[in-house]
Every structure is written in structure tokens, then in C-alpha cells.
Amino acid sequence: MATHLVKMALESQFINRNLKNLNQIKNFIFIGITTNFFGIILYFLLTSKNLPRMISLIFCYLFVMFMNYFLNRRITFKAQYNKSPSFYKFSLGYLNIFIFNIIFQSLLVDFLNLDHRYIQLIFLIISASISFIFQKKIVFRQ
Numbered sequence: 001m002a003t004h005l006v007k008m009a010l011e012s013q014f015i016n017r018n019l020k021n022l023n024q025i026k027n028f029i030f031i032g033i034t035t036n037f038f039g040i041i042l043y044f045l046l047t048s049k050n051l052p053r054m055i056s057l058i059f060c061y062l063f064v065m066f067m068n069y070f071l072n073r074r075i076t077f078k079a080q081y082n083k084s085p086s087f088y089k090f091s092l093g094y095l096n097i098f099i100f101n102i103i104f105q106s107l108l109v110d111f112l113n114l115d116h117r118y119i120q121l122i123f124l125i126i127s128a129s130i131s132f133i134f135q136k137k138i139v140f141r142q
Contacts, residue, residue, distance in 0.1 A: 024076050024077065024136065025132070027072075027075050027076040028072060028076045029128075031068060031071045031075060031076060032068065032128050032131075035064050035067040035068050035071065036124055036128075038063075038064075038067075039061075039063055040060075040120065040121070042056075042059070042063060043056050043057065043060040043120065046059065053105070053109075053116055054102070054105075057098075057101070057102070057105070057120075058098075061094065061098050061101075065090075065091065068131075069087060069090050069091075072135060072140070073140060076135075077135065077136070077139075077140035079140045086139050086140060090139045093131065093134045093135070093138070093139065094131075097127045097130060097131060100127070101120075101123055101127065104119065104123050105119060105120070105123075
């Protein structure tokens with residue numbers, strides 16, 4: 001009987017942990033889609049006004065970075081602290097993703113002459129996966 005209760009408690013903890021992870025993923029995706037939607041619209045708008053592609057990219061990255069940090073900190077990972085180290089870690093992760101994006105854009109757009117809008121959309125999918133793991137395991141460690 002006691003073994004059965006222990007087993008049920010462990011299963012309950014496993015289920016609760018997985019539900020928490022699923023909720024975090026759902027919130028992360030929703031926030032990511034929303035902020036990146038506005039970031040992409042802003043990117044398309046800025047580049048359509050003949051602002052250079054890289055300047056538009058920098059501006060949009062900053063916009064999306066700040067929005068993602070504050071929304072994911074509060075909603076996805078429910079971090080209650082207001083410590084600067086988490087923002088520095090988050091910014092460092094975004095900087096790495098941004099550098100990779102510049103390299104990705106340079107290779108595929110400048111050298112292979114592919115459309116920068118499609119390349120940016122593809123890169124968003126790749127960077128979102130990397131970003132979730134980085135935020136969960138390093139920035140808002142849980």
C-alpha cells in the first residue's frame with residue numbers, strides 16, 4: 001500500500017512537471033509569435049521605406065528582445081525576481097542569435113541572392129528553438 005502511494009505521488013509530480021513544461025512551451029510560442037509578428041511587420045515596413053536591411057534588423061531585434069524578455073520573464077517562466085543578471089544573460093543569448101542571423105543573412109541573401117524576407121522567416125523558427133532552451137536552462141533557470 002505504501003509503495004503504491006509513493007508510486008502515485010511520483011507519477012503526480014511527473015505529470016505536474018510535464019504540464020508545467022507544456023504550459024511554458026505554449027506561452028513561449030504565443031509570446032514569440034506575437035512579438036515576432038510585430039517585429040517582422042516592423043522589419044518589412046522599415047525595409048520597404050528603403051532603410052538598409054541590417055539597420056532594420058538591428059532595430060527590430062532590439063524591439064523584439066525587450067518585449068520577449070519582459071513577457072517571458074513574467075508569463076512563461078514566472079520569474080519573480082528583478083535582477084539584472086537575468087537581463088544580461090538574456091541579452092547575451094540574443095546577441096549570439098543576432099550574430100548568427102547576420103551570418104545567415106549574409107551567406108544566403110548576399111552570396112546566394114535569396115529573398116531576405118523568406119530567410120528571416122526561416123531563421124525565426126530556428127532561433128526560437130534555441131532561445132527557449134537558453135531561457136529555460138540559463139536565464140530563468142528552473
